[in-house]
Amino acid sequence: RKEVEQDPGPFNVPEGATVAFNCTYSNSASQSFFWYRQDCRKEPKLLMSVYSSGNEDGRFTAQLNRASQYISLLIRDSKLSDSATYLCVVRTSGSARQLTFGSGTQLTVLP
């Protein structure tokens, strides 16, 4: 079983749609959680951290369920520019050596 699992997609949605991505992690000692966005042939860029109470940044909402070891990302009112691969990233300690990346979920927003 992979340490961080994501549905690879692809998700093809029309502009304005709401789309949700799920991620599960296997290590219960995981401490920090992130969603990154990676455009084709580019480096990952931090989209948002995920906090236990859930957090929102504009059209993006992240949720964490520690009991189920489950993380989600909700994108509302999708834009064409949201097309990218979304990476779920988990850290098991304070060190970046313990960063584990999911393989990503590909999103294409269609006009």
Next chain:
Amino acid sequence: GAVVSQHPSRVICKSGTSVKIECRSLDFQATTMFWYRQFPKQSLMLMATSNEGSKATYEQGVEKDKFLINHASLTLSTLTVTSAHPEDSSFYICSATVGEVLDGYTFGSGTRLTVV
């Protein structure tokens, strides 16, 4: 915010040659730099962690004699792929931090290596 510069962005080399990739922290001194590799449609995989002035720590399965890492200053780490082969073709990405970072990490722009 922290900026990490990586060079070159793209390189094509012949099998058997060596390629050097540079990672620089532009506006901060990075005590630790990380090197990742990403194959198409796969996760980023940590290859090694380098600390300024000391030897790099390699992850299991990564050959330290093939992937030479030098972190000679607080702003520069280099990864040299020695005697490159086609199976080394990949996207190499670095990340740099100052001490422990409580929030997300900043990555270099990546280097796409193609070995022919």
